[in-house]
Amino acid sequence: MVDLQDAVKAIQNQQPLPDHAVAITFDDGYGNIYDNAWPLLKEFGYPFTVFIATDAIDQKYGDMLSWDQIREMHANGVTIANHSSDHAYLVRHPKRDDTWLANTRQNIEHAQTRLTDELGTDIPRWFAYPYGEFNDALRSLLNEMDYIGFAQHSGGLWHGTDMRSIPRFAAAGIYANTETLLVKLKSKPMPVDETLLPDMLTSEKKPQLTASLLETSDLSRALNCFVDGHWQDAGWQDDNHFTLTSSSELSDGRHRYNCTSQSRSGDFYYWFSKPWLIYPDQR
Numbered sequence: 220m221v222d223l224q225d226a227v228k229a230i231q232n233q234q235p236l237p238d239h240a241v242a243i244t245f246d247d248g249y250g251n252i253y254d255n256a257w258p259l260l261k262e263f264g265y266p267f268t269v270f271i272a273t274d275a276i277d278q279k280y281g282d283m284l285s286w287d288q289i290r291e292m293h294a295n296g297v298t299i300a301n302h303s304s305d306h307a308y309l310v311r312h313p314k315r316d317d318t319w320l321a322n323t324r325q326n327i328e329h330a331q332t333r334l335t336d337e338l339g340t341d342i343p344r345w346f347a348y349p350y351g352e353f354n355d356a357l358r359s360l361l362n363e364m365d366y367i368g369f370a371q372h373s374g375g376l377w378h379g380t381d382m383r384s385i386p387r388f389a390a391a392g393i394y395a396n397t398e399t400l401l402v403k404l405k406s407k408p409m410p411v412d413e414t415l416l417p418d419m420l421t422s423e424k425k426p427q428l429t430a431s432l433l434e435t436s437d438l439s440r441a442l443n444c445f446v447d448g449h450w451q452d453a454g455w456q457d458d459n460h461f462t463l464t465s466s467s468e469l470s471d472g473r474h475r476y477n478c479t480s481q482s483r484s485g486d487f488y489y490w491f492s493k494p495w496l497i498y499p500d501q502r
């Protein structure tokens with residue numbers, strides 16, 4: 220188990236991380252983090268991060284953490300970071316123009332100010348996108364604001380990870396299965412060139428993915444790809460490029476293409492996930 224701040228620094232500085240290094244994060248700031256998770260994590264000595272949507276704390280919503288509880292955890296080494304002010308669907312907006320961009324910036328800055336006012340200045344410039352939804356304009360905004368961005372599609376980190384859309388494996392709800400989670404945690408990121416991936420936000424109902432592999436030596440060519448969990452045939456264009464397109468039209472909202480491939484040793488899987496947000500273009 221590693222501290223996410225150490226892991227992020229290591230990735231940014233191209234430093235190695237221990238094998239199977241795992242960092243734990245929680246989103247939103249529910250009270251059960253304080254009541255149930257923290258005592259257990261403390262017992263094991265596991266560091267963790269909580270991304271807070273600050274309005275819900277300010278407005279004292281029933282099952283959310285209080286500022287006193289957040290302060291106590293923060294004082295004991297828990298990392299607290301930004302999950303927006305209002306947990307809005309930031310990019311589902313009819314007009315993503317300059318006003319939208321300015322309001323989004325204000326949303327992020329307000330949450331950061333609230334965290335800093337309540338907890339002090341050592342709040343990292345990290346932002347977890349509400350619902351894991353982002354687009355290229357929002358990624359650029361984070362870049363401009365000198366934030367790194369955490370998303371909700373699945374996968375591990377490597378030196379090719381886009382620091383404005385860091386993936387995370389879900390471990391709650393339907394994903395709360397220690398057997399399948401262990402397989403995921405033992406996986407390695409598929410070395411896909413993330414700079415060439417299309418925007419998460421699209422109006423296409425059958426979004427087209429072309430993935431370009433940067434390092435290919437240990438990767439078996441037998442891909443297993445899924446569209447929202449349904450198996451879908453992927454095609455190799457050449458040794459380093461494969462394509463995947465949903466065979467059926469996808470509904471408006473979030474979707475995922477996932478591909479895995481076994482290492483040649485057969486010891487672990489390479490894992491790749493591409494999130495989509497399908498939203499009609501109204502401009």
Ligand SMILES: [Zn+2]
Binds near residue numbers: 247350
């Ligand atoms: Zn959330």
